Amino acid sequence: MTSTEPRNRFGRLLRGLSRTRTDMVARIRRLAGGGLSLDEEKLEEIEEILLGADCGLPITQAVIEAIRAGAATGGAGTETDVVELLRRELLASFPPAREVPRGRPHVVLLVGVNGSGKTTTAGKLARRYGDKGQRVVLAAADTYRAAAVEQLDIWARRAGVEIVAQKEGADPAAVVVDGLRAARARNADVLLADTAGRLHTREPLMRELEKIGRVAGREVEGAPHEVLLVMDACTGQNGLIQAQKFSAALPVTGLVVTKLDGTARGGIAVALSRELGLPIRYVGVGESAEDLLDFSPREFVDGLLAAPDTK
Numbered sequence: 001m002t003s004t005e006p007r008n009r010f011g012r013l014l015r016g017l018s019r020t021r022t023d024m025v026a027r028i029r030r031l032a033g034g035g036l037s038l039d040e041e042k043l044e045e046i047e048e049i050l051l052g053a054d055c056g057l058p059i060t061q062a063v064i065e066a067i068r069a070g071a072a073t074g075g076a077g078t079e080t081d082v083v084e085l086l087r088r089e090l091l092a093s094f095p096p097a098r099e100v101p102r103g104r105p106h107v108v109l110l111v112g113v114n115g116s117g118k119t120t121t122a123g124k125l126a127r128r129y130g131d132k133g134q135r136v137v138l139a140a141a142d143t144y145r146a147a148a149v150e151q152l153d154i155w156a157r158r159a160g161v162e163i164v165a166q167k168e169g170a171d172p173a174a175v176v177v178d179g180l181r182a183a184r185a186r187n188a189d190v191l192l193a194d195t196a197g198r199l200h201t202r203e204p205l206m207r208e209l210e211k212i213g214r215v216a217g218r219e220v221e222g223a224p225h226e227v228l229l230v231m232d233a234c235t236g237q238n239g240l241i242q243a244q245k246f247s248a249a250l251p252v253t254g255l256v257v258t259k260l261d262g263t264a265r266g267g268i269a270v271a272l273s274r275e276l277g278l279p280i281r282y283v284g285v286g287e288s289a290e291d292l293l294d295f296s297p298r299e300f301v302d303g304l305l306a307a308p309d310t311k
């Protein structure tokens with residue numbers, strides 16, 4: 001790792017959050033910059049801005065209450081005060097970090113609704129683990145569409161990692177078993193399994209996920225070690241019910257929030273993590289391999305609240 005990497009990473013995060021920063025934070029800054037005191041109209045506006053950015057009701061209310069409480073004691077009158085309160089409330093919204101259980105091979109399952117970014121995230125992860133010198137096998141367990149295998153194959157070739165696939169229509173659990181056996185045979189460090197997009201309301205498809213989880217556990221102890229629920233940042237509050245259904249089928253260990261670069265409603269990341277009590281493992285801020293970032297609550301909040309001219 002070069003010494004410029006963390007800065008590049010933060011730069012990518014800043015760029016990825018720029019729409020939310022402009023729409024949510026810069027507007028709040030402007031309001032607070034005019035001196036907030038206990039002006040109900042401004043508080044209402046802040047409330048609307050936070051809800052508009054998909055921060056959700058609990059976080060929005062907590063921020064408004066904190067501003068009120070601060071104002072009552074003579075604080076929270078300036079832009080800096082308000083940004084600091086926002087920082088505190090956002091940071092307090094994230095569940096405590098969890099230790100990620102490791103396995104060998106380390107088995108990571110990517111699940112989520114259609115088009116959320118599973119295949120792209122699997123490809124980005126293959127590249128990232130590969131760059132760290134780890135041996136990776138990709139399992140193409142989306143067997144519903146031939147194009148899904150082709151898409152993952154492009155990532156596999158780019159990352160220089162092996163891919164295990166079967167014919168269209170094959171049992172996805174069988175693909176995962178094949179992948180795990182290949183990973184073991186090659187003494188691989190990581191097995192990444194891409195799965196088909198599925199609506200959380202489709203019971204048979206949720207059963208299929210359960211089965212994938214079960215067979216993985218039979219092949220490798222403790223597998224799947226990570227079940228990542230991949231969610232598009234544009235999902236909005238509907239994401240909560242999605243996550244509950246997926247969690248009922250499989251022990252979801254963390255979230256991947258993708259496409260933050262395409263939305264001004266990036267507050268959803270904080271809201272989802274808070275409501276679900278699930279840590280965010282990665283965020284997606286673009287389509288290239290480098291645009292998948294390890295998630296750190298502090299870095300995320302710093303990126304969100306950075307002064308408008310920060311590059």
Ligand SMILES: Nc1nc2c(ncn2[C@@H]2O[C@H](COP(=O)(O)OP(=O)(O)OP(=O)(O)O)[C@@H](O)[C@H]2O)c(=O)[nH]1
Nearest residue numbers: 114115116117118119120197258259284285286287
């Ligand atoms: N801008 C942006 N685009 C992304 C990001 N992640 C994924 N995408 C794009 O979103 C689209 C869908 O991504 P996929 O990875 O195919 O989604 P999927 O969940 O595998 O889709 P299904 O397999 O159909 O369920 C693609 O065009 C990706 O390039 C991201 O973080 N930012």
Ligand SMILES: [Mg+2]
Nearest residue numbers: 118119142148
């Ligand atoms: Mg896919």
